Amino acid sequence: MSKSGIDTSQITMLSKDLGRAVLLKPKEVRASLFKGGINIKARAREIIAGALSKKSAVPHYPSSITFAQEDRGMTVVVGPDNNKRQGPLGHFLEYGGVDQAPIPHLQPAFDEELPRAEAALSKIAGDIL
Numbered sequence: 105m106s107k108s109g110i111d112t113s114q115i116t117m118l119s120k121d122l123g124r125a126v127l128l129k130p131k132e133v134r135a136s137l138f139k140g141g142i143n144i145k146a147r148a149r150e151i152i153a154g155a156l157s158k159k160s161a162v163p164h165y166p167s168s169i170t171f172a173q174e175d176r177g178m179t180v181v182v183g184p185d186n187n188k189r190q191g192p193l194g195h196f197l198e199y200g201g202v203d204q205a206p207i208p209h210l211q212p213a214f215d216e217e218l219p220r221a222e223a224a225l226s227k228i229a230g231d232i233l
Contacts, residue, residue: 132228134177140221141180145171147213148182152197155207165190165197169210183210 149166156162168184168191184194200206 129228130177133225134173136221136224136228137177137180138173140217140224141171141173141182143220144180144182144210144213144217145169147216148209151209151212152207155209162190162193162197164188165193168194182214 149169152169153166156165165184168188169182170185170188172181173179174181184191186192186194194210196204197207198210
């Protein structure tokens with residue numbers, strides 16, 4: 105039990121299993137993370153492109169959303185690249201501003217991919233147990 109009274113034993117066990125998977129099957133973990141990152145990038149672009157009108161002031165923003173793997177492929181980074189045209193506007197589009205309603209696209213894309221990524225990583229972990 106944690107200090108808050110919530111039983112975290114299963115999360116702790118899953119974390120240990122995933123840690124073993126990273127050590128014993130790094131190629132499979134990297135491939136799974138790669139696929140998840142690509143899916144999030146594509147879905148975020150799709151969501152924002154669908155939400156923007158044809159006469160939008162940010163027509164280049166969707167193509168600024170990129171994907172990269174870091175930490176030897178064990179970390180996935182998806183989001184607008186500030187070095188690309190209209191990339192710096194990502195925060196304002198996702199969360200809104202004073203005169204701009206938010207257009208969530210990154211978080212929903214992540215939320216849609218999360219169950220698939222968890223299932224894939226759990227399968228990898230289960231294969232080594």
